[in-house]
Amino acid sequence: MTSMFGKPRTPSCTNERHFHSLPECNVAILGCQGSGKSALTVKFLTKRFISEYDPNLEDTYASEEVVDQQPVLLKVMDTADQDAPISCERYLDWAHAFIVVYSIDNRKSFEGCQPYLDIIALHLKNAQHESPVLLVGNKLDMEQYRQVTKAEGLSLATKYGFLFYEVSACLDFESVQHIFHEVVREVRRETERHTVVRPLFILEEKPSLHLVPPATVASKHGCTYNTLATVNYKEIPPIAQAKVVTVKSSRAQSKRKAPTLTLLKGFKIF
Template sequence: MAAIAMTTLTSAPSSSSSSLLEPCWADGSAAVNSGGPRMSSMFGKPRAGAERPPQSPLAECNVAILGCRGAGKSALTVKFLTKRFISEYDPNLEDTYTSEELVDQQPVLLKVMDTADQDGPGNCERYLCWANAFLVVYSIDDRESFEGCRRYLDVLARHARGCQHESPVLLLGNKLDMEQYRQVTKAEGTSLASKFGCLFYEVSACQDFAAVQHVFHEAVREVRREAERSQPLRPLFIAEERPCLHVATPATLATRQGLASCTLNTLSTVNYKEIPSVAQAKLVTVKSSRAQSKRKAPTLTLLKGFKIF
């Protein structure tokens, strides 16, 4: 992977000014400041308490910003990281920045690579295998940048077919503030995004911060959804309801043996009173019921010489 050029944004020279950006390489390793306090991980975005215990690392999400020169990739990156708009950048510099974000109440370590392709997506191996999601940017007032997005989308589609893994892709029309000079209609952007199966947004790096933040957070959401879809399905076991079979325990066997012995003793010994068998119980019940019916039956005695009215 080619080495990525490192830059640091600084304010006007003064005794109290300090570096506003801690750059890092494409593999995620941050440039370490050997002396002085630890610098911020983002363009002046304070990260108080960023040190976390090693046993609970944050989930990481790598996003690569692609597009032709002048599309506004660096302006979008800085807008998202600092809420500020800077119009001029060095088009030959490529940086990777790290920001701790909270997306849907879940923290994530978001790494953004601001790419600088000299001649389109020719040397793209450095970010194809690194990024989890891609933002393909064009300018709505530049038809050439829109046509350049087709080449980037073609490269991403071929890469997805080759590795059999689809990374989320978002097509982004930038410079919405240049509506009066628009050369690419919104319908064209929607049609191109539909052709390649990616999301489509139109934003402005110099206007609303919430719209820019929503695009980056939506990229994180798409990465999470793709991770959930790629998880292997767990086998589903359906329990069949069957009648429970009573297992004979030693206590049950002892009880049954005791009842059998009692029955034999009752038949052989008259004076030994024990629990009768089922047949004996029925016989005793019938005899007792007959005796009771005989006792309760009304009797009438007729004597000679008496009349009954």
């Protein structure tokens, strides 16, 4: 991973083991050139604002965050599409969530969001799990030059069923941080929503309410035997799911928590 902000640092073996043990949240930042994607990424990772950067540079950065008292390794892909989605597979299959950015003082950047939203919506339609998507109006500090109203941004996000925010990468770190942390929370909610609790099956042995006349079975030696079924199956699972359930394992299952994701603090470049 290269660095926009200095020389890359090679993490120690201890740090590598620490990072590998953290849950990950991959976020792709999308939008037209000049919308402020890189400025948002840098503001979140370093608390600094940059006005000049290479618009053709695409890179992925990692930061250890703590969201709601839970750590997570947040990986941010700052994409470098010019004015239209290109080779989208590189981030569609990688990202757990998407942030689509436009500039409130540039209507063209707002209109350029729709192809990204269309591609993401189509991808999610065929995906097994939902991925949170945020539409973000950037450069709120340019309010006097606004070309896209807040109502228009909200309307576009509502059309797709996505979330909507307006921020300023130039002025407000807390709002920018809130967006990335909210992405983690949404990813966590989706993970918990798709956590399946396996049902328990109970086998009861009790006399049948309606006794069946004994069946006569002949043996090879001419003797006969009477049989009477007394086992009543309340619910029989497939063989692969049948297990012996003890009180201890049931309590353990009741305390099992769904997997969660959280973010990182401190800029880490590899």
